[in-house]
Amino acid sequence: MQDPLHTVTLNFSDGVSRSFSVGAESSILDAALQAEIPLLYQCRSGSCSSCIAQLAEGEAHTRAGASSTLLANEYAAGQRLLCLCQARSDCTFDLDYGSEVGSRVVSEVHAFVDKVERIASNVVRLTLELADGDWLEFRPGQFVQVQVPGFGVLRSYSPASTVASLPKLQLLVRLLPGGAMSGFLQEKAQVEDVLTLSGPFGAFFLREEHKRAPHIFVAGGTGLAPILSMIDSLRQGSGRKPPMLLSFGCATPDALFCLDDIELRRQWLPTLETRICVDREATGELHQGSPVSALREGDVRGPDTVAYLCGPQPMIDAASARLIELGVAPANIFSEQFVASH
Ligand code: FES
The missing domain is CATH 3.40.50.80 (Nucleotide-binding domain of ferredoxin-NADP reductase (FNR) module)
Incomplete structure (x- = not known):
């Protein structure tokens, strides 16, 4: 049987609206990205909440079996994670960011460890300096992902600094017993070590x-x-x-x-x-x-x-x-x- 098509309309906070077609089986995020609509997203698996939107009209449900971070009352109030959401009719969503926000390109950059300072019982301030020629645009509040050397895992941190201080970038890292980044910072990190970062991500930023x-x-x-x-x-x-x-x-x-x-x-x-x-x-x-x-x-x-x-x-x-x-x-x-x- 052919996948029925529905029309989804996204209203951005700057008054711009974009519509596209989506099959019942594909996620609204995938269909929007295919239609080159600049949405915020990151994990594509329901865990980061970057792709949150408010259902204003129509019916759209979380894919059966998917687990999302939305609370039952948030879901009942019409909030949806677009990466897990499928349309059941034509529908309209409101987004709380402007149409130009998601168009920012995610970049991967390298940065040198400049300083590692223990600033509280369980917090380290990590100052990085971007490698020559690398640049990372972000809005205040957004986060970057850091590959933890030797652990093969990614960790997310929101810079405490702004783009005005680039190429320097400050991250606050909470130390956790057995944590990958905690282990790296406490036992291995040396000035001039090179870290790989990507970003920006996230829908939490100064409006x-x-x-x-x-x-x-x-x-x-x-x-x-x-x-x-x-x-x-x-x-x-x-x-x-x-x-x-x-x-x-x-x-x-x-x-x-x-x-x-x-x-x-x-x-x-x-x-x-x-x-x-x-x-x-x-x-x-x-x-x-x-x-x-x-x-x-x-x-x-x-x-x-x-x-x-x-x-x-x-x-x-x-x-x-x-x-x-x-x-x-x-x-x-x-x-x-x-x-x-x-
Ligand atoms: S992209 Fe992370 S929850 Fe949807």
Whole structure:
């Protein structure tokens, strides 16, 4: 029997719409890429969430037997991962990024290890320098993949720096017992070692269209990396800076890191307010509790407030719920789950 064709329409946030045909058995992502439509994606297997879209009209289901990272309530609310999704009728999806975003070409580059610094009980700052002639464009918040030498595995990290600091690139690596990158950094890495990187990937990035709106950033652990990149990008941009609030937390004071970098940015940016949180053992000006518990009435400065959250999934869920309660529009909340991989 012939595979029936449906028409899928994708609405990008900049008002551009693109339509294409898809057979019932192919994934909407595959069909869109075949039609040369610039979508964000990475794993093509339901685990990275880069290809998320909101079903606005019609019927489209996750392929039978596929496992996705979407929660049941997200699926019920119409969210779909396009790499696993098949059309059951003509349908329309809304995307929360513009039509030019996915057209960025993924490149593979080489970078030299410049510095390996232990900056907290379980965090290393890895400074890399791109090899001569190599270049890696990325939006603040997006991630790159690094091939871990000698382990044959890839690990994903969001740069804590921006393209303005290239050819230098800073990554924050959480050390995990038995972790491939942790093992490499702690036992083998030498200055001048060469790493292979590819990118950019991911749909978590600073939205240009909201750059004048008040910003709230909530970061847990090394989820701080993409947030620092976003704050720096706002700092480096021209014009008046928006009000910004950063709430950053770790478990204990000895797990905190980059406090000097945060303080420096607070001094450079009079519109930036910061709250540093620890779950326990708070001393001095540290807030005791999660970075979500540090959010209060009055933090949402206007109906156009935009929020970026990066950290473990429970923190993201709690932060989203709290920010919505405080008056942030759900469509203005962008998040990325920080997943530790061994
Ligand atoms: S591309 Fe990774 S979840 Fe779809």
